[in-house]
Amino acid sequence: MPKVTIAQNILAANDTIAQEIQRSLAVCGIRTINIMSSPGAGKTTLLERTIERLRGQLGIGVIEGDVETSADAERIEAAGAETVQINTRGACHLEAHMIRDALAEIELARIELLFVENIGNLGCPAAWNLEEDTRVVVVSTTEGDDKPAKYPQMFAASGVMIVNKLDLLPYVDYDVEKVKRHALAINPHLRIFEMSCRTGAGLDAWCDWLLNFAAEKDEQREA
Amino acid sequence: MPKVTIAQNILAANDTIAQEIQRSLAVCGIRTINIMSSPGAGKTTLLERTIERLRGQLGIGVIEGDVETSADAERIEAAGAETVQINTRGACHLEAHMIRDALAEIELARIELLFVENIGNLGCPAAWNLEEDTRVVVVSTTEGDDKPAKYPQMFAASGVMIVNKLDLLPYVDYDVEKVKRHALAINPHLRIFEMSCRTGAGLDAWCDWLLNFAAEKDEQREA
Numbered sequence: 435m436p437k438v439t440i441a442q443n444i445l446a447a448n449d450t451i452a453q454e455i456q457r458s459l460a461v462c463g464i465r466t467i468n469i470m471s472s473p474g475a476g477k478t479t480l481l482e483r484t485i486e487r488l489r490g491q492l493g494i495g496v497i498e499g500d501v502e503t504s505a506d507a508e509r510i511e512a513a514g515a516e517t518v519q520i521n522t523r524g525a526c527h528l529e530a531h532m533i534r535d536a537l538a539e540i541e542l543a544r545i546e547l548l549f550v551e552n553i554g555n556l557g558c559p560a561a562w563n564l565e566e567d568t569r570v571v572v573v574s575t576t577e578g579d580d581k582p583a584k585y586p587q588m589f590a591a592s593g594v595m596i597v598n599k600l601d602l603l604p605y606v607d608y609d610v611e612k613v614k615r616h617a618l619a620i621n622p623h624l625r626i627f628e629m630s631c632r633t634g635a636g637l638d639a640w641c642d643w644l645l646n647f648a649a650e651k652d653e654q655r656e657a
Numbered sequence: 658m659p660k661v662t663i664a665q666n667i668l669a670a671n672d673t674i675a676q677e678i679q680r681s682l683a684v685c686g687i688r689t690i691n692i693m694s695s696p697g698a699g700k701t702t703l704l705e706r707t708i709e710r711l712r713g714q715l716g717i718g719v720i721e722g723d724v725e726t727s728a729d730a731e732r733i734e735a736a737g738a739e740t741v742q743i744n745t746r747g748a749c750h751l752e753a754h755m756i757r758d759a760l761a762e763i764e765l766a767r768i769e770l771l772f773v774e775n776i777g778n779l780g781c782p783a784a785w786n787l788e789e790d791t792r793v794v795v796v797s798t799t800e801g802d803d804k805p806a807k808y809p810q811m812f813a814a815s816g817v818m819i820v821n822k823l824d825l826l827p828y829v830d831y832d833v834e835k836v837k838r839h840a841l842a843i844n845p846h847l848r849i850f851e852m853s854c855r856t857g858a859g860l861d862a863w864c865d866w867l868l869n870f871a872a873e874k875d876e877q878r879e880a
Binding site for chain 2: 474501599
């Protein structure tokens with residue numbers, strides 16, 4: 435079967451930059467979450483709703499990755515978070531050097547939690563280490579329940595899976611239990627949240643988890 | 658703004674193989690269509706419904722691209738078409754050498770129309786020339802109406818756009834006219850079909866177009 439391997443030296447150079455970034459962010463006590471999904475699974479809406487709910491409780495920054503346009507960064511900024519847009523002009527994933535350039539534009543002193551919204555793609559972003567504290571993969575009930583089986587690297591590389599668009603479940607053929615079963619078979623440590631960013635269902639549990647997640651770093655720093 | 662360019666010599670080598678494939682297929686009078694979309698927009702269901710409708714009228718072959726699993730090839734084969742599965746084991750797009758290897762497994766004498774179902778990805782597949790006779794991009798009403806603006810290369814490189822999942826339109830915020838307007842601004846020659854592969858709405862017009870499309874080659878061959 436044909437196979438394409440990304441040149442190891444490119445990935446190693448990426449890792450070096452990612453580790454430098456992680457050290458700088460750790461000094462500032464900032465935790466980072468890399469959010470990945472297919473195009474249109476709801477990453478930006480998830481961030482909008484999350485920022486609205488946590489405003490005043492947590493300093494949130496967002497690095498917004500898109501092939502083109504700054505429409506998503508404008509949405510996130512309107513929700514109330516410090517935001518920087520990266521346009522990859524064709525590239526299908528974010529790399530560490532792009533994050534480094536974006537961080538130079540953010541006032542880090544005001545941030546406790548940094549989201550990186552990756553390019554909409556269930557493949558390549560999983561192969562690029564950004565030394566994030568965790569990775570979140572968002573799947574939605576309208577994109578078919580075969581995604582963990584078809585894109586296993588994405589689920590193996592994530593710490594959290596969000597099943598979004600629960601409000602559309604009555605209108606589609608989608609077996610949530612099958613998705614959870616397949617994802618957990620690939621990665622038994624996956625934490626799973628089910629939600630509808632449109633109706634708000636399930637967002638409370640996710641936001642509670644985020645507050646705890648951000649606090650973990652504070653404890654590490656104080657220790 | 659950061660930019661990643663795929664090495665020109667890799668793309669040139671791909672073009673050479675693609676042109677060889679195109680010459681072989683032209684000799685056999687086979688027309689090819691490269692189908693691309695986000696994961697879960699409905700490429701495989703579109704092919705299932707298309708093959709069921711055109712069975713007996715047109716010899717159809719399918720090269721099925723997936724990162725992992727042969728589930729889609731099994732669905733297509735069950736619908737009644739000659740099918741070969743390519744698993745890219747991580748790669749986010751199909752390349753010409755993969756098509757060449759797959760074609761060695763297909764009995765070309767029975768085929769008039771060859772579909773290549775690309776990896777679910779709105780980015781990279783647009784950059785890889787397979788010397789197909791046309792490209793079809795499938796978007797769906799559940800993935801947000803900003804996709805032409807955010808992934809313009811995909812729409813610039815396609816001859817046809819299918820707007821799928823019309824049956825879910827009452828339950829989502831999706832402006833079909835906006836999608837068509839944005840896509841046509843990028844590519845005024847785009848032919849557009851609106852359909853629901855689930856209910857069958859709009860499939861007749863698409864299948865009529867395919868019959869004409871396949872016949873064009875026969876005329877060229879006879880001329």
